[in-house]
Amino acid sequence: MAMIKKHIRELVSYVPGEQPEAGSVVKLNQNENAYPPSPRVIEAMREFDGRLLRQYPDSASRELRSALASVYGVKESQVFCGNGSDEIISLLFKACLDENSKIAMPYPTYSLYKTAADMHRVACEFVPANGDFTVDTDRLLRAGEQAQAIFLVNPNNPTGLVLPVETIEALLKNYRGLVVIDEAYMDFAEPDQSAVRLIDAYANLMVLRTFSKSYALGGARVGYAFADDRFIAALDKCKDSYNLNGMSQRIALAALHDQAYLRTIVNRIRQTRDRFAGQLERCGFEVIPSQANFVLCRPRFAHAEALYRRLLQQRIYVRYFPVPRLDDWLRISIGTEEEMEIMINSLTSARAAFM
């Protein structure tokens, strides 16, 4: 259809993990939180006056920005709120990245960046990770010199590996382009390696965050970003007037106000993750040491795709990426203790069946 742009017709869409229909399913393929959101969220929903929905929401999400500024110790003018970090990524391309320019990022990483780049006719320079999946930051910096921006997911998805904030700062010191650090999973890392503390010192830094993972609000679509206030002002110019609906603003605020609950579920997920990683190793897997709410692991006893299909038949969903470097691996999100027990039992019997 000639009316649709050629590069859009040819675009390969981002492929999210499957969403199974209801039923008794173990769903560990989208890095969703194992636990429900804070009871304060449930309460905020119950108390939300539905009659107010006839009015437009606050177009600037002011209350939420103000709360985020105070929790993270930054200025309100350094905070942006979006309809998921997906929207913020799109806006970043719109505001900052020229057509036919280039961005640099490690490979493998979150594949949405490539999709967003294709959509905006920006080229991607991928810097292969080392054999152990660690990021080659020297090579990334060299690639960055030919690029307008460097994108880093920290902890990285799908590896779960974290870069120390000192490494991020060294990169910032030596790079004049834009540096985007996506910290979707940072709350699961210990100790915290967040680059938020660097936004005052580096005007070329943008840090992305989300309520979808640690705050267990994937369904509410709320992402946020920290950066120099001129960057934030540019995103504000590019966003749709009312980009964040009224309920999601309220709900995110309630979640943010319950830091104790956040710590509780994050700690629980970390413990489950570390125990599960040990079980995986004993069960014949190579495991990448993860600081996120998932683990990347390679079955030594079978091909990953065969194992993935076997699990699928048992209605157990994990993530298999049929792409170079990753097609021997599975990414398994960390669910509840019970879910991980089902998982490990299923893997144990798979191992027996394959061997």
Add this chain to the structure above:
Amino acid sequence: MAMIKKHIRELVSYVPGEQPEAGSVVKLNQNENAYPPSPRVIEAMREFDGRLLRQYPDSASRELRSALASVYGVKESQVFCGNGSDEIISLLFKACLDENSKIAMPYPTYSLYKTAADMHRVACEFVPANGDFTVDTDRLLRAGEQAQAIFLVNPNNPTGLVLPVETIEALLKNYRGLVVIDEAYMDFAEPDQSAVRLIDAYANLMVLRTFSKSYALGGARVGYAFADDRFIAALDKCKDSYNLNGMSQRIALAALHDQAYLRTIVNRIRQTRDRFAGQLERCGFEVIPSQANFVLCRPRFAHAEALYRRLLQQRIYVRYFPVPRLDDWLRISIGTEEEMEIMINSLTSARAAFM
């Protein structure tokens, strides 16, 4: 800041109507519905299981698309759902409108189209309305010949004037570019002049709709569009994976299922509008005959801006547009009977004061 694109730095943002802080205010400046959403919406909110928010929503809003298809008598593949029609407009530019191309539209109309065009480096050819604000469709068609698309808001904002569907069809018959009809206010028009019935016959037609106005859900941010399935597929490719949060999907569905309530509040608003228009005329206003939930009117006894400021001091919000053709006029949204009584009383005493 060099990292931000020049045309974004220079961009003039869309200016929505002011959002007053709470308090006893008559707020008739954003064409919000005078009435709350359907009781089914309130019920759906109460029944929504907040624990589900830990999971991502359905990325394709399938249930909602399917319900819209059945209410409007189209195929599911001809329906798109977005985070307000704002998002759909952005996606349309992304998918279909080349940089440095041109779009044609009447003047005056909804100013967001100009902002969206500026953002995507698309030029706007404005075709001045006739003296009575009716659209000069012949001239629009001629302007369209040099453009990639024609945009029409029907009923138009801020005039409230409606074009018969036969006029839209004549335009479609004679135009090969894209025709976008924004029917945000069509539910308030009588008889219905919707172009939805034309989407099977014209592959270059896209009709935009929203839950923000007639369904009283401005706070939930749900827009939808009808078009040829290839267009819809292109929008799907360009949208963020999870563009519509889970609660808004559920709430819109509940509102859609209560067509009886929709008819009731729409009829009430139409009656209030027509009575109010008569009162305005008797009170010294020129009034454009409106088929929407607002009226455009010109005070004969004072300058519109002076009247606007006087109302503001009384905490009564209406819309004043300081732009050519409109700077003698006020756009007043239709509120409840009580609000319109306050409004007319206030205008009556203003008239006495100015004369």
